[in-house]
Amino acid sequence: MHPHPSPPTPTIAALATPPGVGAVSLVRLSGPAALAVADLASGGRASGMALRSSQYCRILDAAGEVLDDGLMVVFRAPNSYTGEDCVEFSGHGGMLVTREVLARLLACGALPAGPGEFTQRAFLNGKLDLTQAEGVMDLIAAQTRLAMRAARSQLEGTLGRRTTAARDSILGTLAHLEAWIDFPDEDIQPDTGANLRGGVTSVIATIDALLATADQGRVLRDGARTVIFGPPNVGKSSLLNCLLGFERAIVSELPGTTRDTIEECISLHGIPLRLVDTAGLRHTADRLEAAGIQRTERQLETADLLLEVADASLPRPPAMALPVTAATHLLLLNKSDLGEHASWHGVAALRLSCAHDSGFAELSLAIRDALHFNEAEWGDHAIAINTRHQACLQTARHALLAALSLLENPSTDPELAAIDLRDALDALGEIAGRLDTEDLLGEIFSRFCIGK
Ligand SMILES: Nc1nc2c(ncn2[C@@H]2O[C@H](COP(=O)(O)OP(=O)(O)O)[C@@H](O)[C@H]2O)c(=O)[nH]1
Numbered sequence: 372m373h374p375h376p377s378p379p380t381p382t383i384a385a386l387a388t389p390p391g392v393g394a395v396s397l398v399r400l401s402g403p404a405a406l407a408v409a410d411l412a413s414g415g416r417a418s419g420m421a422l423r424s425s426q427y428c429r430i431l432d433a434a435g436e437v438l439d440d441g442l443m444v445v446f447r448a449p450n451s452y453t454g455e456d457c458v459e460f461s462g463h464g465g466m467l468v469t470r471e472v473l474a475r476l477l478a479c480g481a482l483p484a485g486p487g488e489f490t491q492r493a494f495l496n497g498k499l500d501l502t503q504a505e506g507v508m509d510l511i512a513a514q515t516r517l518a519m520r521a522a523r524s525q526l527e528g529t530l531g532r533r534t535t536a537a538r539d540s541i542l543g544t545l546a547h548l549e550a551w552i553d554f555p556d557e558d559i560q561p562d563t564g565a566n567l568r569g570g571v572t573s574v575i576a577t578i579d580a581l582l583a584t585a586d587q588g589r590v591l592r593d594g595a596r597t598v599i600f601g602p603p604n605v606g607k608s609s610l611l612n613c614l615l616g617f618e619r620a621i622v623s624e625l626p627g628t629t630r631d632t633i634e635e636c637i638s639l640h641g642i643p644l645r646l647v648d649t650a651g652l653r654h655t656a657d658r659l660e661a662a663g664i665q666r667t668e669r670q671l672e673t674a675d676l677l678l679e680v681a682d683a684s685l686p687r688p689p690a691m692a693l694p695v696t697a698a699t700h701l702l703l704l705n706k707s708d709l710g711e712h713a714s715w716h717g718v719a720a721l722r723l724s725c726a727h728d729s730g731f732a733e734l735s736l737a738i739r740d741a742l743h744f745n746e747a748e749w750g751d752h753a754i755a756i757n758t759r760h761q762a763c764l765q766t767a768r769h770a771l772l773a774a775l776s777l778l779e780n781p782s783t784d785p786e787l788a789a790i791d792l793r794d795a796l797d798a799l800g801e802i803a804g805r806l807d808t809e810d811l812l813g814e815i816f817s818r819f820c821i822g823k
């Protein structure tokens with residue numbers, strides 16, 4: 372019986388620039404028929420073109436009427452982004468003209484590309500590993516310089532190389548162990564067990580170092596939820612405004628003015644912060660304000676960073692009962708321009724004044740440290756794993772710890788440790804995309820935009 376021949380890969384087309392009005396728009400084609408489609412649409416221009424040179428061309432409709440003119444670039448497999456034949460057409464950036472050009476390419480035999488399909492093809496053709504493909508998406512989504520730098524490093528393959536090296540090391544250990552299993556009568560060096568354990572231990576250390584960047588990764592991708600809270604009238608909304616650099620929240624001398632939570636994003640030393648201003652925490656009979664306070668409590672539970680604001684000029688209030696969180700908690704003594712009440716003397720806190728715009732340099736450094744982005748903890752290695760990498764690394768770590776404890780006990784069957792090592796191999800391989808689950812690939816690439 373003959374296996375079914377696999378269907379030919381379709382040629383896909385999409386608008387790669389955002390839809391809308393602009394000077395130029397870029398339409399992309401990729402697939403085995405990319406040149407043929409472009410030829411049909413341009414009156415035979417594409418196939419005669421020198422590679423990677425741009426050439427003026429016209430896109431014509433079925434009747435030969437000019438739809439648009441612009442520049443065409445041809446890339447031949449495997450030397451293109453996707454690894455397939457690719458054609459890019461840069462035309463006029465009008466809504467209708469772009470749509471008409473794309474429609475013409477589809478009429479000439481291309482299929483509309485799904486989200487991330489170009490990058491998915493680049494991955495499937497071995498142009499990128501999965502971490503690099505995710506880096507492409509992170510780079511596009513990056514809102515701050517630091518997020519951009521981490522995405523760039525991932526795009527350049529830093530994480531992929533690190534996890535591949537860890538995998539190779541486990542592969543070596545496994546080969547050793549299997550030799551041991553297969554030839555039990557051979558003379559085994561007395562230090563074999565120790566060597567095997569040493570190999571596993573060093574990979575666990577690599578994994579731990581990568582896992583330690585998970586919080587930074589989440590902050591760079593989603594922003595650090597930074598919740599400003601404290602009693603009414605201490606200057607929480609003023610702090611938000613100072614950090615934002617413009618007046619956004621309603622500031623008033625009436626306690627209880629901020630009843631809802633207000634959220635704004637800023638970049639602080641390149642760290643994306645999602646600042647949340649909250650209703651003042653106090654006991655109240657006002658139902659509306661009470662609802663705001665309840666909301667504040669919920670905000671505190673999900674925060675990455677808590678900025679507790681107090682009035683330096685007033686007596687130190689009794690400590691508030693806070694929900695349990697892992698978030699770092701900074702105490703800020705605002706209104707320090709009014710002088711400090713004796714009850715605050717010796718209390719570890721950042722002194723600032725929103726009215727005089729003072730203390731903010733210290734505050735921004737303290738925030739950077741609290742989120743672990745200072746030079747010592749972040750430096751320029753710029754690796755920041757995402758939740759998918761984190762899950763794979765945790766699985767690998769778990770399996771390696773199990774293997775290690777089996778290897779420590781000379782009476783256990785070494786085959787059991789080999790099973791754990793293979794599990795670790797699979798989990799590490801999955802990070803860079805050694806996997807055959809289409810579901811996962813579909814999941815990852817569907818989060819891209821169309822045309823990428
Ligand atoms: N003297 C002084 N007044 C401040 C300072 N920060 C805020 N205020 C005033 O304190 C009052 C309450 O500020 P607001 O930001 O609305 O406090 P919130 O209720 O905690 O949000 C307003 O009248 C502000 O102008 C400060 O640093 N110094």
Ligand SMILES: [Mg+2]
Pocket residue numbers: 607608609621622628629649
């Ligand atoms: Mg307020």
